[in-house]
Amino acid sequence: MRDITIRPVTTDEYPAFVTAFMEGFSSDLQAEDQPEHFRHTLPPERTLAAFEGESIVGTFGGFDLTLTVPGGTVKMEGTTVVTVFPTHRRMGLLNAMMTEHLDNAVANGFPVAGLWASESGIYGRHGYGVATYAVSRSMDGPLVDFREDIQVDRVRRITSDQAKEVLPAVFDAVCRDTPGMFARDDLWWAHETLLDEDWMKRGRTSKRIVVHDGPDGPDGYVMYRQKGSEADDGHANGEVVVIELIAATPVAKASLWSYVTSIDGCPKVKFWNVAVDDDVMMMVREPRRIGATILYDALWIRVLDVERALTSRTYEEDGTVEFGIVDSYRPATDGSYRLVVTGGVGTCERTDSTAVLDLDVDVLGALYLGGGDARAYGEAGRIRGPKADIDRMQRMFRTISAPWCDQVF
Numbered sequence: 001m002r003d004i005t006i007r008p009v010t011t012d013e014y015p016a017f018v019t020a021f022m023e024g025f026s027s028d029l030q031a032e033d034q035p036e037h038f039r040h041t042l043p044p045e046r047t048l049a050a051f052e053g054e055s056i057v058g059t060f061g062g063f064d065l066t067l068t069v070p071g072g073t074v075k076m077e078g079t080t081v082v083t084v085f086p087t088h089r090r091m092g093l094l095n096a097m098m099t100e101h102l103d104n105a106v107a108n109g110f111p112v113a114g115l116w117a118s119e120s121g122i123y124g125r126h127g128y129g130v131a132t133y134a135v136s137r138s139m140d141g142p143l144v145d146f147r148e149d150i151q152v153d154r155v156r157r158i159t160s161d162q163a164k165e166v167l168p169a170v171f172d173a174v175c176r177d178t179p180g181m182f183a184r185d186d187l188w189w190a191h192e193t194l195l196d197e198d199w200m201k202r203g204r205t206s207k208r209i210v211v212h213d214g215p216d217g218p219d220g221y222v223m224y225r226q227k228g229s230e231a232d233d234g235h236a237n238g239e240v241v242v243i244e245l246i247a248a249t250p251v252a253k254a255s256l257w258s259y260v261t262s263i264d265g266c267p268k269v270k271f272w273n274v275a276v277d278d279d280v281m282m283m284v285r286e287p288r289r290i291g292a293t294i295l296y297d298a299l300w301i302r303v304l305d306v307e308r309a310l311t312s313r314t315y316e317e318d319g320t321v322e323f324g325i326v327d328s329y330r331p332a333t334d335g336s337y338r339l340v341v342t343g344g345v346g347t348c349e350r351t352d353s354t355a356v357l358d359l360d361v362d363v364l365g366a367l368y369l370g371g372g373d374a375r376a377y378g379e380a381g382r383i384r385g386p387k388a389d390i391d392r393m394q395r396m397f398r399t400i401s402a403p404w405c406d407q408v409f
């Protein structure tokens, strides 16, 4: 390898760091103040850069996130801005930065790390497994018709200043109950979710925000952008692109979906991130009109501390499962474990005994939030051992609702 040093960037180097990862993602720096916004959620001390001399040739970052898991929360190292310059690819820089990043995460007490992958072939080797999936849907809004027995209320438009006051409480209530979502602090709201600079619009409007009011106050909101256009015959043919729709109740869900699918002049509606088991499918007359376009892997989880991670979540069924983890990337995690669940609460510890089941650490990450299908992993040979034990693992780990991660980071 050439003479490369890996270290966090300084405050002075931070603008160059942001410019470097924007370039790594095939983009330019979008505005002078873009680094300033990133710095609030990803401070210089949470970065890693690969330096060749004074030039940054690779970037990495870690967000401090609190992830909802079944029955609780866990601290998650949010792996982000992973890039290596094309001139330095396939020299091992990603691996070198990942090793340091995960070592730091363990030293800082994170039981898991998580990421969204730009390409799904990269991170399995580092022990990340697909813990949540999502569906990208696009539809002809006026054809989405809610059943007569579904309550659909009028909703209320608010300004972004009002949104600062209203949205966090609605979001927190849903986040607390949804494994796969992660908590937001004021900085995240200001410099990520509600940020609305011209460079973010890509030819569309500013963010529009609409809330649903339930009996006890706001209980759902949708944030979206619009783009007007005309069809060849002159009819308005604009689009609505939903950024996020958060609903704490079925009425809020139906009302907000109904609103975005019936905006005059904007029949084309796109939701990029709908939960795989979203109940809106059961609320409409013709589910096919909601049109699934792509099912994709969303949040990937990398378990770093098996005992703490598994003790931090609850389980659907009591029982004992003994399993061996194969972790070729971080052998420290390798070994045999016993998980005992009583009253839904788990205790996990290392054992000296030979494990009944064997699985790679990325498969444990896939099962962790309750979405992974142990039975299917068994049939694919990714969990090895007696079928009865794999089925028990399935019944213990799999949750009634699918986990869902609402935001890319």
Ligand SMILES: CC(C)(COP(=O)(O)OP(=O)(O)OC[C@H]1O[C@@H](n2cnc3c(N)ncnc32)[C@H](O)[C@@H]1OP(=O)(O)O)[C@@H](O)C(=O)NCCC(=O)NCCS
Pocket (backbone or CB within 6 Å): 024, 025, 081, 082, 083, 084, 085, 088, 089, 090, 091, 092, 093, 094, 095, 096, 116, 117, 118, 119, 121, 122, 125
């Ligand atoms: C993805 C990227 C960071 C890889 O960096 P790199 O320094 O070339 O990777 P390394 O040389 O350290 O390779 C590490 C391993 O990953 C593999 N790998 C690297 N890029 C890969 C890809 N795009 N798909 C599948 N495998 C990949 C390598 O073959 C190597 O495998 P091995 O350890 O089994 O031999 C780099 O190509 C990049 O910046 N891409 C554009 C930005 C991007 O997509 N980033 C990911 C954001 S989530």
